[in-house]
Amino acid sequence: MSQSLITKYNVSGPRYTSYPTVPYWDLDSFSLAQWKTSLKRAFNESNTSEGLSLYIHLPFCESLCTFCGCHKRITKRHEVESPYIKAVLKEWGLYLDLLGSKPKIKELHLGGGTPTFFSPEHLHYLISELLKDAELATDYEFSFEGHPNNTTEAHLQTLYDLGFRRVSYGVQDYNLSIQKAINRVQPFENVKRATDLARKIGYTSVGHDIIFGLPFQTETDVIETINKTKSLMPDRIAFYSYAHVPWIKGNGQRGFSDADLPTPDSKRQQYETGKQHFEAAGYVEIGMDHFALKTDSLYKAMENETLHRNFMGYTASKTQAMIGLGVSSISDSWYGFAQNVKSNEEYYHLLEHNIIPVFKGHILNAEDLAIRKHILNLMCNFKTDWEDDTLEFEELPEVLIKLKEFELDGLLQFEYKQVIVTEKGKAFIRNICMAFDLLLQRKKPETQLFSMTI
Structure with missing residues (x-):
């Protein structure tokens, strides 16, 4: 890839699990009552035809991973x-x-x-109680994130018996120093044991999450991790760029210095x-940061153009309404977003008073x-x-001018009322989306809000 393009487009930018992105939500005009109305509307429009998605945030971890940008509570107290x-x-x-x-x-x-911080017995109770007053879509999919250790x-086995068929394991990198x-x-x-167990029990999709751009990580480390991954052949792989955002996550991402991170070009x-090695092994690039075997539902969704993206990442199907349960969870009605409070104590307090614990x-x-x-x-x-x-906003000419710049760099091409990203341009998809992001352009942040795009 051209060094000049890396230099030109390596800027701070969103990952677009939503639009508007969270920093640009209009908090002043939002209320819990509006959120309830928004969700009820989406539910009435789509429950019969599509169904509902549920995301459950289980925040506890026994130790702090310093690469992690998720909301968590560190404790060894399982009570x-x-x-x-x-x-x-x-x-x-x-x-x-x-x-x-x-x-x-x-x-x-x-x-x-770490969902597997919870005991199998507690997970069984949680899921079985959740499903008591609901029905299942004929093509439902249950998944969870597991810690290999x-x-x-x-x-x-417990989750399989409850209908789970997909599990993803956080691998990151196999180099001990990293x-x-x-x-x-x-x-x-440990990863092999967890992967083999899932397949023995009958899980149809096992995923591995791998991160590049970690401190001290080299191209050789990435190759060695991928070679070990290929020996297990997970059905799908999330190949994430490490998001270095210590100004947001505090000391959790300061277990190493900026000098320990790879340069943008490396x-x-x-x-x-990594992409070359995955494709040589039979994986196909899906959207941004994901690869899947052709037998996996994520690949089939891409082929059928039913791939969806929300706060859970890429999903193989779409529902208009998604409810997030638990601290910090984000819900989506398509017409609105709502995020829960981030403190366990405040979460418990609001629920004791029969208040849905949304704070923004x-x-x-x-x-x-x-x-x-x-x-x-x-x-x-x-x-x-x-x-x-549908693009009937005043700034459309300005958006098209910005897109023209990407066309000149060979990253997209125009057809009649259509934009198509080239193979070369896929690496810059976040930048291309930023051309449409009018809120980002109108309210340029004074401080860095997002990770770098490269």
Whole structure:
């Protein structure tokens, strides 16, 4: 890849799991009442045809991984499990009262934190209680994130019996020096054991998460990690760029200095090398940062142009409504976003008073909805069009001028009322989406809000 393009486009930018992005939500005009109305509207429009997605945030971890940007609570006290589960179920009950009729669950995902911090017995209780007052879509998908060091056969079997068929394991990198730097030491043998157990039990999709751009990481480290990964052949791989945002996450990402990180060009080379190795092994690049075998549902969704992207990342199907349960979880009605409080104590307090524990959000206006559709198209299908005239905002000429710059650099091409990202341009998809991001352009931040795009 051209060094000049890396230098030109390596800027701070969003990853676009939503639009508007969280820093640009209009908090002043948002209220819990508006969120309830927004969700009820989405539920009434889509529950019968699509169903509902549920994301459950389980925030506890026994130790702090210094690469992690997720909301978590570090503790070794497992007596925190039961009160937290009861609170999540209380929150779900408040949503059931709001929705007024039985929801149809299409997707359910357990994220964290470390979901396998919780005992199999507590996870069984949580899921079985959640599903008591719901029905399942015929093509439902349940998934969870497992820590290779503590995911047991009992965890896997319990969740399998409840309908889970997809699990993803955080691998990051197999070099011990890098693992120590990010405080995530886990031998290859642990990942192999967890992967083999999942397949023995019957999971149909096992994923591995690998990160490039980590402190002290070299291209050789990436190759060695991928070679070990290929010996297990997970069904899908998330190949993430390390997001260095210590100004947001505090000391959690300061277990090493900036000088220990790869340079932007060497980081990009790590990705390009990794991509070549994955494709040679039979994986296909899906959207941004993901690879899948052709037998996996994520690849099939890409082929059918049904790939979706939300706060859970890329999903193989779309639901209009997604409810996030637990501290810091974000919900999405398509017409609005709502985020829960981030403190366990405040979360418990609001639920004790029968209040849905939302503390901020955003209701999308017509312009937001138009831009969101096009950014989603680009992130999932690497193309978008405005044949239906949804791009009816005053700044459209300015957006087209910005896109022309990408065309001159060979990163996209124009057809009639359509933009198609080239193979070369896929590496710069975040930058291309930024051309549509009018809120980012109108309110340029005085301080850095996002990780670098390269």
